[in-house]
Amino acid sequence: MIESLLVANRGEIARRIIRTAKRLGVRAIAVHSDADAGLPFVTEADEAVCVGPANPAQSYRNVEAILAAAESTGARAVHPGYGFLSENAEFARTVEASGLIWVGPGADAISAMGDKINARNLMAAAGVPVAPGTTDPAADLDAAVTAAAEIGYPVMVKAAAGGGGMGMGVANDEAALRTEYDKVRSFAERMFGDGSVLIERYFPRVRHVEVQILGLADGRVVALGERECSVQRRNQKLVEESPSPAVSPELRARILAAAVRAGEAVGYRNAGTVECLLDTATREFFFLEMNTRLQVEHPVTELVYGVDLVEEQLRVAAGLAPTVDPDALAPRGHAIELRINAEDPKRFLPGPGAITTWNEPAGEGVRVDSGYVAGNTVTPFYDSLMAKLIVSGKDRAEAVERARAAVAGFEIVGPKNNLPFFAELLTNDEFLSGDYDTGIVSRMR
Structure with missing residues (x-):
């Protein structure tokens, strides 16, 4: 296993990666901007280095400063999380050229999938349906x-x-x-x-369904089920669930097989996601894009498949076998993730501010991946995501019931937040039916 890991990110995803690293006995190194010095991921890391001011271009996207931090701390590997430099092929190449381990897919795969037109053409050639x-x-x-x-x-x-x-x-x-x-x-x-x-x-009535893939160290590509991501505002996700209530066993077999072909077409290694559009009328699916990184919504897959995807990422990067049997992967129960953002719950406009109260829900089937605690400030410099509320149950009905209770028990005072929106969604008949599409939020408004 990798002995030391620099996490080139911030907030909840940095904190989540650090948690797994420390569980595995891996020395966790954080980098942070001036604005983030007091956030939990900084204090929870074994070591932390300030890499610049609040502006991401001068800190979290500052390749020179991040590599200098890796050198000064003796880091052996770099995990980019999501966003920032995570899908920057040149950064991946530079990390490896510096003698460090890159915890992600190869730079060539990142480049191939980074251009949507090139990606479409590659997928079509591999027999993956494209629109x-x-x-x-x-x-x-x-x-x-x-x-x-x-x-x-x-x-x-x-x-x-x-x-x-x-x-x-x-x-x-x-x-x-x-x-x-x-x-x-x-x-x-x-x-x-x-x-x-x-x-x-353009398909007016579609569902957004994606498949979690994992390219193993031995060259195989496996699929860990699908996630439903159709609750969106401005084409950006708010809620994800697994399994998708729209996907039948027959469709699941086809879409997972297509996702594996997509990964194989670019020699994919490590964690990635193949995103698809599902036509609600014809039940046809089409390749949308491949995200060559860990997704925000990876926890729902973890809960349904009983796997720690960050651990699997580290194992692949280290050339080790996975902890799970790829030939015996099977989903159990249902999981739902709600993205708790610092934004107005009606118009979804950013609402940063100082957090005076932060009380997270707890209980059976409730998990919170958060980037903040009381006393922190959500600044306007970065994404508005404050936390991810993930619930699971033996079936979708139980997961929804637990989600309602968890939303009611999540107390945030200070910045604006979208908890009231989720309280509304979780009683919405269209959502509860499972028969919804990417237009559900606009119909609620």
């Missing part, structure tokens, strides 16, 4: 208009280098396409340094 769309970037507006006419409206306009629900727009006709194309291209250039645009068929 109708362009096989090359739409070089200009005229090319986008021509492509949309061939694909058929409505279309989704996407930043080819985007991710996390950012850099997307829907066009129902040519006039809307002309507006959305310019908006997405400008956003992509500003945010990702790449203005390449993909045009793809």
Whole structure:
């Protein structure tokens, strides 16, 4: 096992990685910005190094400072968590060139999946279903208009280098396409340094279903079930559950097999997620993207499959066999994750602030992965995620019941939070039925 690990991230995911590292006897090293010096992940690490000011570009995305911290602390490996540098192929290459172990997929796999158009083409070649769309970037507006006419409206306009629900727009006709194309291209250039645009068929009523894959040290790729991620606002997830209430055993077999083929197509190692859209009318699924990192929602898979995915990541990176039998993986029960954000529960606008009260729920089937405690401040410099409330039960009904009680028992005073939204969702008939799609939040509003 790796003897020392630098966690190149912050908040709840850094704290969660540190927890597993310490359980395994791995020395856990945190890096932090000036703004995060008082957060729990810093104090819980065996060692911590300040890598810069609040601005992420000068701290959590500062490759030179992070590698200097690894050298000064004698770190043997680097875990990037999610966000920041986690899907930066050059960072992965630089880490390995520095003689460190990269806890993630190879840089080539990150590069291959980082461009949505390249990823679509690779998946199509591997026999993974993809939605109708362009096989090359739409070089200009005229090319986008021509492509949309061939694909058929409505279309989704996407930043080819985007991710996390950012850099997307829907066009129902040519006039809307002309507006959305310019908006997405400008956003992509500003945010990702790449203005390449993909045009793809838009499905008005879909579910967002993803598969957790794990590329093992021996070269095999295995799938650890699917997660339902259709409760979203602005194309960003709020709730995830596993198994998906929309997926039958027959569909599960097909979608998991496709996800394994996707991983095999790029020689995938370590943890990753294959995201798909499921057409509610036809029950067809299409490849959306592959996230070459650990997902925010990985705990629901952990609870349903009885596995610690961070431990499995470390074992793969160290060249060790997994703790589970890949040929005997089977789900047990049901799990639901609620993302507790510092945001207004109606309009979902950020609401940072000092935390004066923070009381987490507890009890059977209740887990909280949090990044804060009372006395901390949620600053405006980073993502609004404060904690993940994860509940599990013998079936979906029991998990929902425990989620209601846990939401009612979670007390946060100071920053705005979306707990009232979850209280509403967990009594919503559409959600309770399990028959919902990505439009459920807009229908609630």
